[in-house]
Amino acid sequence: MKLIASLTSPYARKVRIVLAEKKIDCPLEIENPWSGETRVSGYNPLGKVPVLELDDGMTLYDSRVIVEYLDNISPVSRLFPDGNRQSILVRRWEALADGIIDAAVAIVLERRRPADKICEDVIERQREKIDRGLETLSRELGERPWCHGDGYSLADIATGCCLGYLDFRFPEIAWKDDYPNLKALQDKLQLRASFVDTLPPAA
Ligand SMILES: N[C@@H](CCC(=O)N[C@@H](CS)C(=O)NCC(=O)O)C(=O)O
The missing domain is CATH 3.40.30.10 (Glutaredoxin)
Structure with a gap:
């Protein structure tokens, strides 16, 4: 493999x-x-x-x-819960986190076009998806320690990768100030070796 x-x-x-x-x-x-x-x-x-x-x-x-x-x-560290509804809820988190990344990547690609071809409307539309997505992540996390259920799951991994990508490509987005609960989650995730070892290289 x-x-x-x-x-x-x-x-x-x-x-x-x-x-x-x-x-x-x-x-x-x-x-x-x-x-x-x-x-x-x-x-x-x-x-x-x-x-x-x-x-x-x-x-x-x-x-x-x-x-x-x-x-x-592998049965080690199961990341999806059993049961259709629980498992679908984790996939739903993943769809939202990945969808925010899709919007962020679309902006990165738009900004790479020649200056006279960049369409601000495209950027604005994608930025709205990021903003609504972050608001939803924060609201659905609430004061709970993990995105889904009582423990660490793929929902946390997907959310952590999404927030990490925003930090990497969009340091100007102040999501940590706007959503302290997402910051607390990210602070916790960033302590894990799996997150530390996969940080993107400095640009
Ligand atoms: N939905 C896909 C997205 C994969 C994706 O867009 N990867 C980007 C890199 S971040 C890529 O390979 N882009 C090349 C292209 O779009 O031609 C996934 O979850 O794997």
């Missing part, structure tokens, strides 16, 4: 954290999907990372499929 990923992808970070939490050894093949020489499309027709290549050559994408697979191949 090997993971094809970039070190800055927040979706790949989620998978790398899951591997670490579940103590699954998995070599990492670093690929920049944006480089001209990328081989990612040979693993994933969508040309995106992360991709998990299994020992029989089957490739799994995207990150949500990969983390579900990984959680099921």
